[in-house]
Amino acid sequence: MEEHTVASLAQTAHAVAQSHGEAHELPNFLSILAQLFPDCAIFNFFHRWENVVFSVLVAGFISWRAIVAARSGQFIPKGAQNVWETVTEGLTSFVTGILGPRGIEHVPFLGTLFIYVLFNNWLGLIPLMKSPTSAWSTTIALALVTITYVHTIGIREQGFFNYLKHMAGNPQGAVGLALIPLMLIINIAVEYLAVPLSLSLRLFANISSEDRLLHKFAELNVMYKFLPFFFQLFANILVIIFSLVQAFVFLLLSTVYISLIMPHEDHNPKGTPQDQKLKAIHH
Amino acid sequence: MEYFQENIRLGEVFVQLIAFLIVFFTLKKFAWKPLTNVIKSRRERFEQEWAGIEKMKTELATLETEYREHLQKIEETSRVKMQEAVQDGRRIAREIQEKARAESQASFEKAKENIELEYEKIRINLRREIAKLSLQIAEKVVREKMDPAQHEKKALELIEELEGKL
Numbered sequence: 001m002e003e004h005t006v007a008s009l010a011q012t013a014h015a016v017a018q019s020h021g022e023a024h025e026l027p028n029f030l031s032i033l034a035q036l037f038p039d040c041a042i043f044n045f046f047h048r049w050e051n052v053v054f055s056v057l058v059a060g061f062i063s064w065r066a067i068v069a070a071r072s073g074q075f076i077p078k079g080a081q082n083v084w085e086t087v088t089e090g091l092t093s094f095v096t097g098i099l100g101p102r103g104i105e106h107v108p109f110l111g112t113l114f115i116y117v118l119f120n121n122w123l124g125l126i127p128l129m130k131s132p133t134s135a136w137s138t139t140i141a142l143a144l145v146t147i148t149y150v151h152t153i154g155i156r157e158q159g160f161f162n163y164l165k166h167m168a169g170n171p172q173g174a175v176g177l178a179l180i181p182l183m184l185i186i187n188i189a190v191e192y193l194a195v196p197l198s199l200s201l202r203l204f205a206n207i208s209s210e211d212r213l214l215h216k217f218a219e220l221n222v223m224y225k226f227l228p229f230f231f232q233l234f235a236n237i238l239v240i241i242f243s244l245v246q247a248f249v250f251l252l253l254s255t256v257y258i259s260l261i262m263p264h265e266d267h268n269p270k271g272t273p274q275d276q277k278l279k280a281i282h283h
Numbered sequence: 284m285e286y287f288q289e290n291i292r293l294g295e296v297f298v299q300l301i302a303f304l305i306v307f308f309t310l311k312k313f314a315w316k317p318l319t320n321v322i323k324s325r326r327e328r329f330e331q332e333w334a335g336i337e338k339m340k341t342e343l344a345t346l347e348t349e350y351r352e353h354l355q356k357i358e359e360t361s362r363v364k365m366q367e368a369v370q371d372g373r374r375i376a377r378e379i380q381e382k383a384r385a386e387s388q389a390s391f392e393k394a395k396e397n398i399e400l401e402y403e404k405i406r407i408n409l410r411r412e413i414a415k416l417s418l419q420i421a422e423k424v425v426r427e428k429m430d431p432a433q434h435e436k437k438a439l440e441l442i443e444e445l446e447g448k449l
Contacts, residue, residue, distance in 0.1 A: 141299035
């Protein structure tokens with residue numbers, strides 16, 4: 001009886017997926033509801049904005065858990081506080097390892113980005129859910145936020161004139177001055193177009209591929225009476241790992257972009273006396 | 284181009300952007316800051332505790348040094364006092380010995396004097412006895428009608444002879 005129910009659910013899911021035309025990911029509860037109630041405007045609306053709905057779910061979950069953990073504030077951390085403090089310390093260590101002691105101020109942004117991307121990636125593993133990062137719109141939004149943050153930091157740290165100089169390729173001599181327009185075009189194209197494009201496309205392509213992989217194994221399960229179940233289990237483990245890797249790559253690249261836009265004296269491993277003081281406090 | 288239009292929806296991009304910004308500012312204010320503060324305060328407390336421990340270690344080492352110095356001083360004092368006591372003991376023993384020797388010498392002298400006195404006493408008594416005996420002898424001789432002068436002379440000679448023997 002139970003097997004029949006599962007099989008019928010899977011077949012329904014498969015049918016819903018097929019009804020999308022070129023279905024390439026597992027159906028989620030919003031797509032199923034929209035399929036079951038095609039005339040319902042609310043379900044159609046949510047189905048249309050499903051990536052946003054799932055992102056909001058992730059955002060709510062992360063905020064809830066983080067605030068609960070932070071409010072605990074015990075001297076000896078337990079449970080959620082322990083987990084979040086471990087994550088915070090790990091991220092702080094990672095970010096300050098690349099950016100130096102002053103990188104500690106970027107931990108909230110980079111940490112939020114990492115956790116948000118990670119949970120968005122993992123959400124697709126939960127039955128009837130979807131990874132919002134398998135949609136390009138989501139990853140573009142994240143990439144745009146990152147690039148905006150990076151360049152805001154660049155202008156703040158270097159000053160507007162030095163930032164422009166940096167974008168013009170730090171020209172020196174007559175040749176450098178002559179090459180300013182070209183360098184400006186190249187740098188603007190790279191910094192404002194290629195970087196967000198690569199950031200967003202990498203994450204979107206990887207996560208949508210993972211979803212396709214899961215979808216194909218689910219299809220095989222339906223078609224071959226659950227025989228390839230272990231293959232799907234293996235694929236799930238792979239997806240867990242690759243999702244983590246993709247979130248980490250997003251974090252790493254964002255950190256590196258911040259590092260590149262920072263003034264060069266900040267790249268000194270020892271840093272200024274203020275940096276050393278900050279490092280001493282941190283460690 | 285169709286692919287981009289199909290996959291990139293500007294409205295969704297904007298909403299996702301806003302959603303992320305909301306999460307970011309929420310977490311920054313209500314999660315990252317308190318968590319960082321907790322970690323920082325804990326680290327500072329650990330540092331303070333460590334500093335306290337180090338300070339206590341230093342104080343302990345100072346106290347240990349002071350204690351050892353004090354102990355050494357006590358040992359020195361006790362050694363000096365013991366030596367003084369030994370010296371005193373030896374001095375007292377020497378004094379007692381000298382005193383005993385002097386007393387014994389005095390006793391000896393006194394005994395000698397006593398003996399000599401007794402000797403003289405005995406000698407005198409003996410002379411008296413001899414004289415008495417001589418008189419008794421003389422009485423006997425007188426009773427037998429002998430010449431008194433001759434007999435007295437004889438008696439005195441006898442006495443002197445006895446004295447010489449004594």
